[in-house]
Amino acid sequence: MVSISGQFVDRCVVILGGNAGIGLAAARLFRAEGAKLALTGRNADTLHAAAAECDALGIVSDMGNVEASRGAMAEIAEALGGIDVLFVNAGVGGFAPVPDVTEEFWDGIHDVNLRGAFFAIQAALPLMRDGGSIVITGSIGSVSAVPGNIAYAAAKAGLRAVARIVGKELLPRRIRVNMVSPGPTDTEIFKRGASAAEIEGVRSMLSGVVPIGRMGTSDEIARAVLFLASAEASFINGVDLYVDGGCVELL
Ligand SMILES: NC(=O)c1ccc[n+]([C@@H]2O[C@H](COP(=O)([O-])OP(=O)(O)OC[C@H]3O[C@@H](n4cnc5c(N)ncnc54)[C@H](OP(=O)(O)O)[C@@H]3O)[C@@H](O)[C@H]2O)c1
Secondary structure, X not given: OOOOOOOOOOOEEEEEOXXXXXXXXXXXXXXXXXXEEEEEEOOHHHHHHHHHHOOOEEEEOOOOOHXXXXXXXXHHHHHHOOEEEEEEOOOOOOOOOHHHOOHHHHHHHXXXXXXXXXXXXXXXXXXXXXXEEEEEEOOHHHHOOOOOOHHHHHHHHHHHHHHHHHHHHOHHHOOEEEEEEEOOEOOHHHOOOOOHHHHHHHHHHHHHHOOOOOOXXXXXXXXXXXXXXXXXXXXXXOOEEEEOOOHHHHO
């Protein structure tokens, strides 16, 4: 747990995809720092549990559905009045080699990770307070040539471009826009549909690949998110921070 800095006391923090993994870890840290939170996610059970734990507004909303994102922002405007920190974290994964990529597979990933993320940011902008901060979860996949990762990597690379241009357009409002790009992190994203043996196999394979010798934890990624969102990072704008145990720079 990070120490209480007081930097987020009564700040309105919205986490899109805040009911699991990295988003939930960030919700816990922001809550510990005194933030007022709104969380979104698709799974009503985990969302309501996360909202209760973090004393947050919980909104069931699919980021792949643009109208749903606009509706969620209207609810957030009503409840919180404005947004100081927007953490755009929701994302889905999926592997398929180039010949096997169908339009449905491609769209399923892009509708959430790129199109959905962009329109959610667009819907949030009128609520963002000047001087606030946007943090977007990217992925080191956007700069790594991992076979089978083409749809996901292309979506996250597109999101990197979105972050740059949104950040440039928001300069007059002093809203900083940065990305955190995790390396392999131990969350549900790589476990869905896999057996215990398969999960252990992937974990052990990834631990051998990551220069630091293990996967990251949700908490390690979340701490970087809080840093970029905070006044400690007041001169950091437009970066893509790799939180990856050295995968991009040391392999
Ligand atoms: N774990 C890694 O190794 C890794 C590496 C690089 C980047 N990332 C990125 O990190 C972010 C968080 O992933 P994670 O690892 O924490 O995985 P996770 O445990 O599966 O969490 C994903 C989060 O996104 C939400 N979400 C997914 N699709 C959504 C949608 N259509 N609408 C609203 N919410 C949605 C999920 O909510 P529901 O459960 O309700 O769907 C959940 O809160 C993603 O953007 C992912 O691409 C992860």
